[in-house]
Amino acid sequence: MKEPKQMSVSAIQNGTVIDHVPANNLFKVIQILGLDRIENQITFGTNLESKKLGRKAIIKISGLFFEDEDINRIALVAPDAKLNIIKDYEVVEKKVVEVPDNIIGIAKCMNPKCITNFESVTTRFRVVSKKNVALKCHYCEKITNQENLHII
Numbered sequence: 001m002k003e004p005k006q007m008s009v010s011a012i013q014n015g016t017v018i019d020h021v022p023a024n025n026l027f028k029v030i031q032i033l034g035l036d037r038i039e040n041q042i043t044f045g046t047n048l049e050s051k052k053l054g055r056k057a058i059i060k061i062s063g064l065f066f067e068d069e070d071i072n073r074i075a076l077v078a079p080d081a082k083l084n085i086i087k088d089y090e091v092v093e094k095k096v097v098e099v100p101d102n103i104i105g106i107a108k109c110m111n112p113k114c115i116t117n118f119e120s121v122t123t124r125f126r127v128v129s130k131k132n133v134a135l136k137c138h139y140c141e142k143i144t145n146q147e148n149l150h151i152i
Contacts, residue, residue: 015040015062017084018074023047025077026057028151032073032106033066040064052080068095073106075099076133077151099130107135108150111142123152 021029023046030036030044041062050056065085074081075097085093103125109116114137116123125135128143135144 010043011089012041012043012060012062012086013089015060015064015086016066017086018059018061018071018078019056019082019084020050020052020080021057021059021074021078022080023055023057026059028077029057029059029074029081032077032151033070035059035061038064069100071095072098072100073103076103076107076149079133099127099133101127103127103135106151107144108152109137109140109142110144110148110150111137111140114140114142 018029026044026046035042038061043060044057046057047055048058066083071083076099078097079099081097083095083097084091085095103123105122105124107123107125109123109125111117115121116137116139121139124138125144126138128134128136133146133149135149136142137144
């Protein structure tokens with residue numbers, strides 16, 4: 001029996017690898033981190049096999065490192081994401097995303113009457129559940145749960 005050919009994405013010298021992103025949320029992660037607006041070399045793969053997620057995506061960003069508060073913004077759409085910090089082709093640090101206590105300007109309030117949905121007001125939520133993400137709106141106090149979560 002022939003061994004399957006392994007295809008690999010080239011290693012990056014310095015930068016960040018974001019692994020264990022749910023395949024269906026890859027482009028949300030790219031949007032939240034603003035990767036669609038940067039000049040750095042970015043390589044991503046999606047629908048890769050994952051024992052944990054079934055299908056996963058991976059993102060490699062050359063020459064870019066994130067602050068914890070920036071990377072934790074993706075926890076809403078990629079709660080199991082892992083970050084590998086690469087320096088001189090070696091993993092020098094591993095990080096796990098954590099859902100932050102407050103979410104500002106990332107998600108939309110599900111209440112159609114909320115001021116954030118018809119005025120130019122930045123959305124603000126307090127996270128009331130981190131496991132099954134639930135957000136309480138700062139303005140109208142409605143709870144937006146994972147099923148109704150829309151990233152803006």
